[in-house]
Structures are given as structure tokens and as C-alpha cells.
Amino acid sequence: MNEERVYFDGDSPLEGMFGWPGARARLSAMPATEDVRGGVVVAHPYPPNGANMDLPVVYRIAKECRGRHFASLRFNFRSVGRSLGEFSGTEEHRDVAAAASFMRERLVPLPGAHEASLPVGLTGWSFGSVMAARAAAAIPELQALALVGFVVHWEHLPADTHERLARFDGPLLVVCAENDHHGSPDEVAKVLGDLGLKPRIEVVHGADHYLKGSERKVGKLVADFFDEVLGR
Numbered sequence: 001m002n003e004e005r006v007y008f009d010g011d012s013p014l015e016g017m018f019g020w021p022g023a024r025a026r027l028s029a030m031p032a033t034e035d036v037r038g039g040v041v042v043a044h045p046y047p048p049n050g051a052n053m054d055l056p057v058v059y060r061i062a063k064e065c066r067g068r069h070f071a072s073l074r075f076n077f078r079s080v081g082r083s084l085g086e087f088s089g090t091e092e093h094r095d096v097a098a099a100a101s102f103m104r105e106r107l108v109p110l111p112g113a114h115e116a117s118l119p120v121g122l123t124g125w126s127f128g129s130v131m132a133a134r135a136a137a138a139i140p141e142l143q144a145l146a147l148v149g150f151v152v153h154w155e156h157l158p159a160d161t162h163e164r165l166a167r168f169d170g171p172l173l174v175v176c177a178e179n180d181h182h183g184s185p186d187e188v189a190k191v192l193g194d195l196g197l198k199p200r201i202e203v204v205h206g207a208d209h210y211l212k213g214s215e216r217k218v219g220k221l222v223a224d225f226f227d228e229v230l231g232r
Contacts, residue, residue, distance in 0.1 A: 002066065006073075010098030012085030016075030017053060018106065021066045038119035038143075038230045039071040039103040043096050043128030045149075047080045047087050057125050057148070057211050060219035068227040070121070071106060075099045077131075090158045093134035096122065104141045119143040119230040123222050126151060126182070126209065130161055137167035144229045146173040146222045147199075149209050152183030152191050162195055171229040172199040175221050177207040177214075200225065 003019035021035055042065075044058045045051035053059075053074040062072035077092045078085030100120055107118040122139065123146035124132035136145045145168055151157060174192065176185040183191070185203045192199050202221050207214045 003062075003072075006102070007082075008075075008098060008102040010078070010085075010095045011091070012078055013083065014075055014078065014085075014095055014098060015053075015080075015082040016073050016099065016102070017062070018071070018073045019062065019066055020071050021069045035069050036071060036107075036118065037069045038121065038226070039073065039107050040065040040121040040123060040226055041096070041099045041103050042072065042074040043099070043122075043124030043132050044074070044077065044080075045126035045128055047077050047127070051127070052076055052080050055125075056215045057218055058128075060215040061123060061125075061148075061222050064216075064219035064223035065121075065226060068223045068231065070223075070226060070230070071103065073099055073103050073106075089156055092127075092131045093138075093164075096124070096128075096131050096135040097139055100135070100139045100142060117141070121146065121226045121230055123148060125149050125211075130154075130157065133165040133168075134158065134161050135164075136170075137164060142168075142170065144171040144173075144226060146175065146225055148175040148218060148222065149177060149180060149211065150174055150183060150188050152187050154182055162191065165192075166195040166197065168197075171225075172197060173222065173225040174199045174201045175218055176201060176203050177209055177211055178203055178205045179207065180209045182209050
């Protein structure tokens with residue numbers, strides 16, 4: 001067992017699963033090891049459809065990131081699981097920011113480290129990618145962003161999502177399913193290009209928006225990206 005259940009404050013108390021790299025009996029304190037290279041926050045899909053932090057894609061991304069020596073935090077949006085509050089559909093980006101802040105607090109400097117902080121990466125799938133996109137530019141500690149199944153066609157897409165995303169100027173990965181009805185790889189590339197962004201785009205061939213059977217591949221793509229842009 002290398003994750004522990006945690007609670008942290010956003011607009012309301014939020015529930016998450018936090019883990020350091022490797023298996024440890026006690027996880028509450030940062031290990032005194034050079035193996036921790038940063039942290040990654042993972043946001044899940046649309047709560048009204050029953051999504052939560054335990055979905056296989058979310059779980060696999062967090063696990064693969066720990067395998068690259070990053071701490072991981074997957075969490076439940078407000079109103080999901082033991083997270084309190086009411087679903088909004090627009091303000092959940094504040095939950096993402098709260099999760100990033102919690103991660104930053106856990107990433108205290110390693111003993112003897114010369115740098116003041118370790119890097120933080122953010123990723124989200126589907127609705128989670130939308131909220132990550134909305135939050136990214138407003139999170140000062142964020143150094144890299146990975147969007148999985150980024151939603152282009154959706155009647156509930158908050159109107160200022162693209163405007164917010166355009167303000168993020170760090171490394172950006174977009175993982176697209178080949179047959180995604182919420183946005184094909186070409187459509188996603190055009191939208192992001194029109195925003196002046198230059199993402200790395202990876203296509204999961206044969207998959208649709210739900211990525212069933214592609215969990216390991218997606219987890220590896222995201223973890224490899226953070227390994228490259230955040231690793232040292």
C-alpha cells in the first residue's frame with residue numbers, strides 16, 4: 001500500500017489519495033530520500049456521470065507517476081465521495097488549485113537540498129482536463145500540464161475555458177483518443193493552435209473518449225512527459 005487517504009481544504013473539505021514513490025508503511029511525512037523529484041495532481045471526469053478518483057485511468061496515471069519518482073495526489077471533486085460541497089460545473093477549478101496547494105505543502109525541501117521547492121505537475125481527464133485547463137495559469141507552483149481527453153465539443157463547457165488555458169505558458173501535453181466524440185486529435189490541435197499554444201500531442205489509436213483498455217498506455221504517456229519536463 002503506497003497511498004493514504006487525505007483531506008484538505010478548498011471551498012469545502014476535499015478527499016484525496018496521496019502517495020510517495022515506493023511502498024512505505026507511513027506516508028504522512030516526506031521521506032528523507034533523493035528519490036522524490038516533484039509531485040503530480042490528477043483530476044477525474046464528470047461527477048454527475050458517477051466519475052471519481054478511483055477510475056482506472058486516474059489511478060493508473062497516479063501509479064505511473066509514482067513509478068517515475070513523483071508524489072501523486074488524485075482527489076474527488078466537491079460533492080464526490082467524502083468531498084463536501086455542491087457540484088458547480090464551473091468552479092471545480094478551485095478544487096484543482098486547492099489540490100495543487102496541498103501537494104506543494106507536502107513537497108517540503110529535502111534535507112540538505114539547495115533548492116527552495118520541488119516541481120509540481122497537473123493532469124486531468126475529460127472534465128478533469130477542463131478544470132485543470134481553467135486552473136493552470138492561476139497556480140503559481142505549477143510547472144507542467146497534461147490534458148487527457150480534452151473536451152472541445154460539450155454543451156456545458158464553461159465559456160472562458162480556452163481564454164484561461166491560453167494564459168498557461170509552461171510545457172503542455174495533450175493525450176487524445178483517436179475516436180473521441182468530444183474532440184478528435186485534429187480538432188483539439190486546431191483549438192489549441194488558435195490559442196497560440198504549442199502542445200505535444202499524443203494519439204491513442206483505436207480508443208474513444210473513455211479509453212477503456214488503454215489505461216496503462218495513457219498512464220505511461222503522462223508519466224513519461226512529467227519525467228522529461230520535470231525530472232532532474
